[in-house]
Amino acid sequence: MKKTIISAILFFSVFAFSQQQTTDQKVEILLNKMTLEEKIGQLNQYTGDNSATAPITINSNKKSEIKKGLIGSMLNILGTKYTRQYQELAMQSRLKIPLLFGQDVIHGYKTTFPIPLAEAASWDLTAIELSARIAATEAAASGIHWTFTPMVDISRDPRWGRVMEGAGEDTYLGSKIAYARVKGFQGNLGDVNSVMACVKHFAAYGAAIGGRDYNSVDMSNRMLWETYLPPFKAALDAGAATFMNSFNDLNGIPASGNTYLLRDILKGKWNFQGFVVSDWGSIGEMVNHGYVKDNKEAALASITAGSDMDMESNAYRYHLEQLVKENKVSVALIDDAVKRILRKKFELGLFDDPYKFCNPEREQRELNNPEHTKAAREIAAKSIVLLKNERDILPLSKGLKTIAFIGPMVKSKRDNHGFWAVDLKEVDSTYIVSQWEGLENKVGKRTKILYAKGCGVESKSKEGFADALLVASQAEVIILSIGENFNKSGEAKSKSNLQLPGVQEDLIKELQKTGKPIVILINAGRPLVFDWIADNMPTMVYTWWLGSEAGNAIADVLFGDYNPSGKLPMSFPRTEGQIPIYYNHFNTGRPSINEDKVYKSAYIDLPNSPKFPFGFGLSYTTFEYSDLKLSKKTMKNSEFISVSVNIKNVGSVKGEEVVQLYLRDKVGSVVRPIIELKDFQKISLNRGETKTIQFTIDNQKLSFYNNALEFGSEPGDFDLMIGSSSADIRLRDSFELVK
Numbered sequence: 001m002k003k004t005i006i007s008a009i010l011f012f013s014v015f016a017f018s019q020q021q022t023t024d025q026k027v028e029i030l031l032n033k034m035t036l037e038e039k040i041g042q043l044n045q046y047t048g049d050n051s052a053t054a055p056i057t058i059n060s061n062k063k064s065e066i067k068k069g070l071i072g073s074m075l076n077i078l079g080t081k082y083t084r085q086y087q088e089l090a091m092q093s094r095l096k097i098p099l100l101f102g103q104d105v106i107h108g109y110k111t112t113f114p115i116p117l118a119e120a121a122s123w124d125l126t127a128i129e130l131s132a133r134i135a136a137t138e139a140a141a142s143g144i145h146w147t148f149t150p151m152v153d154i155s156r157d158p159r160w161g162r163v164m165e166g167a168g169e170d171t172y173l174g175s176k177i178a179y180a181r182v183k184g185f186q187g188n189l190g191d192v193n194s195v196m197a198c199v200k201h202f203a204a205y206g207a208a209i210g211g212r213d214y215n216s217v218d219m220s221n222r223m224l225w226e227t228y229l230p231p232f233k234a235a236l237d238a239g240a241a242t243f244m245n246s247f248n249d250l251n252g253i254p255a256s257g258n259t260y261l262l263r264d265i266l267k268g269k270w271n272f273q274g275f276v277v278s279d280w281g282s283i284g285e286m287v288n289h290g291y292v293k294d295n296k297e298a299a300l301a302s303i304t305a306g307s308d309m310d311m312e313s314n315a316y317r318y319h320l321e322q323l324v325k326e327n328k329v330s331v332a333l334i335d336d337a338v339k340r341i342l343r344k345k346f347e348l349g350l351f352d353d354p355y356k357f358c359n360p361e362r363e364q365r366e367l368n369n370p371e372h373t374k375a376a377r378e379i380a381a382k383s384i385v386l387l388k389n390e391r392d393i394l395p396l397s398k399g400l401k402t403i404a405f406i407g408p409m410v411k412s413k414r415d416n417h418g419f420w421a422v423d424l425k426e427v428d429s430t431y432i433v434s435q436w437e438g439l440e441n442k443v444g445k446r447t448k449i450l451y452a453k454g455c456g457v458e459s460k461s462k463e464g465f466a467d468a469l470l471v472a473s474q475a476e477v478i479i480l481s482i483g484e485n486f487n488k489s490g491e492a493k494s495k496s497n498l499q500l501p502g503v504q505e506d507l508i509k510e511l512q513k514t515g516k517p518i519v520i521l522i523n524a525g526r527p528l529v530f531d532w533i534a535d536n537m538p539t540m541v542y543t544w545w546l547g548s549e550a551g552n553a554i555a556d557v558l559f560g561d562y563n564p565s566g567k568l569p570m571s572f573p574r575t576e577g578q579i580p581i582y583y584n585h586f587n588t589g590r591p592s593i594n595e596d597k598v599y600k601s602a603y604i605d606l607p608n609s610p611k612f613p614f615g616f617g618l619s620y621t622t623f624e625y626s627d628l629k630l631s632k633k634t635m636k637n638s639e640f641i642s643v644s645v646n647i648k649n650v651g652s653v654k655g656e657e658v659v660q661l662y663l664r665d666k667v668g669s670v671v672r673p674i675i676e677l678k679d680f681q682k683i684s685l686n687r688g689e690t691k692t693i694q695f696t697i698d699n700q701k702l703s704f705y706n707n708a709l710e711f712g713s714e715p716g717d718f719d720l721m722i723g724s725s726s727a728d729i730r731l732r733d734s735f736e737l738v739k
């Protein structure tokens, strides 16, 4: 305590800022006091003691560098105890500029929420914002100022392991979610419960060729603007404080040194006032790309292009000063980067109190907040997607006497946390509710639950089959929990084979012979390929990785305490050969209609359609769509059309439906997708209840980028479709846009 007071006094003695000064004035005053070396110091970020999230490239003495004011930010330092220790080092530097602590808080901090792809399946923007808010509250209480989230990369390729971090394949849904996540993390930036968001990875990282991580991206500018950039823009509109660039090259220019992306678009056209951090080592990796010859050239390319902070490349630290001396980099360029970073430190309130986020009592309280656990359970349940329920095996009856709970995922804890869970060494695994525990919590002593592992996730051994068959023979219902391990998706986890690993499918085939009802739970961080199961098993639930409350949430859905409402945010392929697969494709000159394959754009050995389409997910109840009404059938681009539709719950239980509005622009100066999501609403309906919901069609919804990169609408006919998924259109109409 004493030490803190002393450092606070020392701290304030260096800066004499007045309340009247604006942040920009304070930044200027400080900048004028800084040496070039100190300025460059602000542009360096290094990893700390916690688990590194990539290979560490630097072995300098970071602590002494911080004391010299040569490091502006650290990542992977968690907990108020440690962040305080590091901040105290910064307070020993000449100008006492506080450090920024960054961390990948991707889907929760201590309380983990579903992996982002799963959460996207909830289509519940309020829930998504809340999960980000809670993650921010916990992270901020633990000393973190800045999360490297949200990842807003659109991806149409489930081989890419990082699909788990994003919101899936659709630009509209992805943009809405990007906005909600930034709002959730940042709250009112400057509050003690808020952290800065970092929108990543700028840009087009999700289109890596072949789904192989870090791979090149080659796409038209039109596609970039139309499909890949809008979620970034939405995040910026939500006030995102920072951006991270991406590892890939885009049309031959690595993103870290890409002037078009960073300077022309982000800082130019979009007028982004925050700062850009590189991805881990991505500045130095431009040498491997063959874009620059060494780290010095990498520093030059990167600062020129607009990357403000160097994460772990050591390029700025060791080369920028020399580049200034050689007149290759202007001080003004460095000043601009430094000012952007300092401004954020001021906005966070770190110059008022560098230990603002270092309160251990608050940390204790927020990291053990039961409200957070409750929200995690609810959001996890909302993220579950019911893929098949043919004989109404679900929901299970609470009167069951015996259930066989079989499979390699039943008792796993760590898997439920998912990839990119924060590695909190002090968090023990009892904090994660396994699927077994969730079921036990649900049925209590009422129902006997029998367990058999059956097989491993990846092992080829069938030794456990006999046990599985034995417990299955004693039960009324079998629940089988299978999938791929949590660490088979995520960064650097691209896969060419998306089938269920090991002998899991063989186990299903054996259990099927018992003739007992089987509920299959599929756990994964991406769309898997499970064609045989989908064709042969009556009941399937996609549970992704749902976070610390996974077990309870799954039990809630299995027993109908929560009626599933999730809808797929990505198309699920029949086989890997269909990838990339996405619903909003163009028509081609030879479209295959009703599976016609003769000289058609089709695979001769399988349908074009996915196994499960974008926007698909079942409920325990049924919704009837009727009375589609458009306020008019022609509109000018200054006008709008009101669309109303009635949705009735005609089933026997309360449920939620995601009502999806799609459009098709029939003729364009560039070809347009056959169907495109343009709006949606998630509504809750009691049994027998009807709601009228309203949508608005305005010019924005009809606009797109033409080949000249002009954004706007073109007069002509539009089809309007309202449905329960992209492939389950219930009502149609059309309208015309006139000049």
Ligand code: BGC
Binding pocket: 053, 054, 075, 104, 148, 200, 279, 280, 491
């Ligand atoms: C990832 C980023 C992440 C960073 C810091 C990189 O390898 O690509 O998404 O934020 O590491 O952990």
